Amino acid sequence: MINKIILILFELGYGIKFNLIGEISISEIFLIATSFFYIKKINFRKNKEIGRFTILYTLLIVIQIITEIAIDNNFNSAAKGIAINILSYLHIIFLYTYLKKSRSLISFALLGLILRFIIFGKDIESINIEDSAFIALLKFTLVPILSYSLIFLASTTQKWKTEYIAITLGILLIILGARSGGGIIFMTGLLSYIKRASQQLHFANFKIVLIIASVSIYTSYCFYVNQVLEGKIRSGNSEQLFRAENPYNPINLLMMGRSEVFVGYQAFTDKPWTGWGAWPKDPGMKYHKLQAKINNGKYNIYNILYDEIPSHSVLIGIGMMNGIFALFTMMLIFIYIIYMAKKTLKTNDAYTYVTVAFLIDFIWTMLFSPQSAFRYVVPIEMAFILITYQKYFVFKRIHKKYAKNHLYYYRRHQRHSYS
Structure with missing residues (x-):
């Protein structure tokens, strides 16, 4: 019982902050x-x-220290950038020691996370200035609560078909205006359903199902765009679709909605070896002007919340801040987690929905969320995927090896006993 209370209070405690x-x-x-x-x-x-x-x-932190010294960044900014990765690592180690006792404890970490969103809401740095009060509440408070509540439900009971709820809820949230949040929930439900259904399908049929699912998703996207352009759906930041050169191209819409990522990449290519340092100031607001150009909008300094170079991506952000070697190291962490999740999803694990949800959110967060996300939710996802991978591909192998050795010595002892 004490372990459950510790995990709830620990994740809840991330909402109580100091300077x-x-x-x-x-x-x-x-x-x-x-x-x-x-x-x-x-x-x-x-x-x-x-x-x-x-x-x-360790390599990532050492690279950060070297590059921050090389560009002579101010101490406060450099310390904040380095601290994110130190705290991310410690968060993983902490959760790993508990999940190793029982993976079911993940539900209590999730409960603490849900309570944190209910009580403290979302960090201000993630909020888009173009969002209305309702959309900000929907995207940054209600969607995380609903998303993690579904994962909590899937981690505690198998009686509910969580993927059906996720598909329905995802579509509803997209219509209401939470495009990325609703899309992640929808994709989690759909892929979890396909994974469960694939247990009765041959590989050839499974490929057909994936093709049909891909076509269905794009068709649904085109229908959504058409409804927005005709004025039948007005919720969310629909203005982005009207400004997009080709709204039927999802990549084009992504560039409008996550223009900071593309701007951050440009800043990285402008200074690839050492980067600009943690939280660098935008020189002459060069990159904010580029962001306005990508958005097909006008640059207005009064609409700028921060004067740092925008990036809004854990991966691109580390490259922009600390250069190509930091980016390469972070990419190795990123790929390693995806590899372990992919291997895990080949098993018939009872926590399939949880793994799929964590994997999709992990990929999205690493690509399209601010640097601070790497110390908050991402470690929960990484720790769970890591312990699940070890359950099937490390612990079982060790157990089989132990059992084999035990049987060998048992039989040897029996032979000596009869001789």
Whole structure:
């Protein structure tokens, strides 16, 4: 019982924040204070997966320190950038030590996360200035609560067909204006359903189902765009569709909705070796003007919330801030998690919906969410995918090897007993 309460309070505590150089939560202060206790429990030589993560995180932090010194960034900004990755690593280690006891404890971490969104809402840096009050509430509070509630439901019971609820709810949220949030919930439900159905399908039939699903998704997207352009759907930031050169091209709409990512990539290519440093100021507002150009809108300094170079992507952001070697290291972490999730989804695991939801959200967050997301929700997803992978491809192998050795010595002892 104590483990469940700790996980709930720990994830809830991320909503209680203080200013200490940068913003830090009470849970992160707890992490720093107790990190040695959790780290010493892990045998890094035998636990290859945790060992690889430790090497990659250490390399990333060392690269950050070198590049921040090389460009002579101010101490506060540099410390904030480095702290994100340190706290992300400690968050993973903390959750891993509990999930290793039982994966079912993930539901209590999720419960703490849901309570955090209910009580404290969403971080202001994620909110789009173009969103109305209702859309901001829908996208940044209600959607996360609904999304994680579905994952919580799937992690606690198999009686509910969570994927059906997710498909229906996802479509409804898209219509209401939460395009990306609703789309993630819809895709999670659809892919979970396909995964469950594929257990009775041959591989050839499975490919046909994927093709049909892809065509259906794009057809639904075109129908949505058509309804917006005809004025039948006015919710959400529909103005982006009217400004897009080709609204029927999802990539074009993505460029409108996540223009910061493309701008961040341009800033990275302008200074690829060392990057600009953590939270760099936009020189002459060059990149904000480029963002306005991508959005087919006018640059207006009064509509700018921050004067830093925009990136809004964990992956692109680390490259823009700390250069190509930091980007490459973060890419290795990104690919490694996807690899483990993909391997896990080939099994008939009871937590399939949870893994699919975490994988889709992980990919989206790494590509299209601000740098701070790497220390909050992403570690929950990474820790769960890691422990699930080990359950099927590490722990079982160790158990089989132990059982084989035990049987060998048992039979040897029997032979000696009869001789």
